[in-house]
Amino acid sequence: MSSEVTLSAATRQNLLSLQDTAALSSTTQNRLSTGKKVSSALDNPVNFFTAQSLSNRSSDLGTLLDSISNGVQTIQAANQGLTSIQKLVDSAKSTANQALATQLNTSGTAGAAFSAAAGTINLQVNGTAVSTTLTASDTIDTTIAKLNAVVGPQGAGNAFSKDTTGTKIVVSAGADLEFSTPGDQTALGFTSGTANSGPQYGTTSTAGQSSNLTVTGVKERAALAKQYNSLLTQIDQLAKDSSFNGTNLLSSSATTNKLHISFNEKDTSNLDVQGVDATSVGLSLTAITGNSGASSNGQGNFLIDNDVKTTLTSLTNASSTLRSQASTFGSNLSVVQNRQDFTKNLQNVLDTGASKLTDADLNEEAANSQALSTRQSLGISALSLANTAQQGILQLLR
Structure with a gap:
């Protein structure tokens, strides 16, 4: 004797329809709760792994952005240092001109x-x-x-x-x-x-x-020479302090130190910013000495007008060097900032592309949920109608 329940064809068809509707409703509810239409490789292998690749590259670029940002700040610190050193050189030039104007x-x-x-x-x-x-x-x-x-x-x-x-x-x-x-x-x-x-x-x-x-005039010029030497000391100190995060592009060792900035995850696109020596030695500025100096005849302390004029020429050359260095740093800064903006925009493009491959359209899924709810109600009603004949026989038995 068979113990199986026998369903009519109409009932079985409506039951299958309800099962399909329940499965679709479950999928829709999952998309609404996660916001993803592809949440695993089982949903859509091609879209899932493509989106993962795009997201991984976006993450790598995000890490590079931190390095690029540090590079921007390092260059800005060096550029600010050059600007301040230029002011000190101008002060030294004013001191030398004052010495030249002091009559002996x-x-x-x-x-x-x-x-x-x-x-x-x-x-x-x-x-x-x-x-x-x-x-x-x-x-x-x-x-x-x-x-x-x-x-x-x-x-x-x-x-x-x-x-x-x-x-x-x-x-x-x-x-x-x-x-x-x-x-x-x-x-x-x-x-x-x-x-x-x-x-x-x-x-x-x-x-x-x-x-x-x-x-x-002698003592006055000697005092101005001492003031000039003090300014050179300040130039050296300022150059040594123009560092950011341990990198200094202006110190005496800057010529052997350079800033390397990577623009992509494979470092096939990059920029090397070469440091400069912006100390008094690097700018070819020498301290003014008196009788105890290295001059063979002991002259110094701005005593000789021609010596003062030579110092002024050195200061003018130093100003030109500083302007050239500032221009170079400015150009490098422009390149790095441009690549920083490009990387941010590219990262956004990658994230958007990954989202389009995996993210669900919540408006569409909400509409699907409503439609499936209605379909489920209709399915239940249809299933009830399919069982009407059996219900009639039940009434006769009663």
Whole structure:
């Protein structure tokens, strides 16, 4: 005796229809809850793995964006450093121009009347040694002529003259004029200065400044030279501080240090930003030294106008170098920022493409859900109608 339930053809057909509707409804509900029409490789292998590949590349580009952003900040830090260094160079240029505008002057009248004596008078004009030989028969006028003949070509002009009495030598020079030894001072009637007590330039001077003479401009220029050297120190410190995240494109070692920025996940597209040496040494700016400096004649401290002009030329060249370096960094920054925007847009394109392959249209799925709900109600009603004949027999049995 069979225990199986026998369904009519109409009932079985309606039952299958209800099962299909339930399956579709389940799929629709899953899409509505996850927002995905392809949530696994079983749903659509091609779309699933293609979308996964696109998402993976988008993720890789997102990681690169962090590196690119660091690169942008590093270049901006270097560019800001160059801008600040340029201001310091301009300040140094102003200091040098101030030194050039500070006039050197030596003036005074001998304390004693001139007395002819044979011998050599050794002088230094702005640190340059000159000398002239006097004879016992030289008059004060002859002596003055000889002295002017040797100091004039060094920029002191006709520094020597005589006072109104015609007996004493007068000095009026637009330069730092010094005697090399105490004997050179007293031979012309000037009071001997205390050794090493006054402004001294050159390598042979042992005489301090005579109390009969006044020198102006030397100490002022020396103070400006010290200020100039301080600015060079600030340039070095600023260059060393222009770093970001441990990378410095302006330090003294920057020429061997470069910033590498990758623009794609395989590093086949990249940019190398070469560092520069923006320190005072890298800009060919040297500190101003005095008698203890490396100059063979001991000149320094902005004493010589030509030396100051040479310094100004170096500063002008440094400004040009800084502008060129800033232009290069600016160009590199423009490239990196452009690639940063491109990478962001490409990442959006990849994410959008992946979404189109796997994301569900929620409006469509909501409409499907409503339609399936209606279909399910109709299916139940149809199933009820299919069982009407059996219900009639049941009524007869009752």
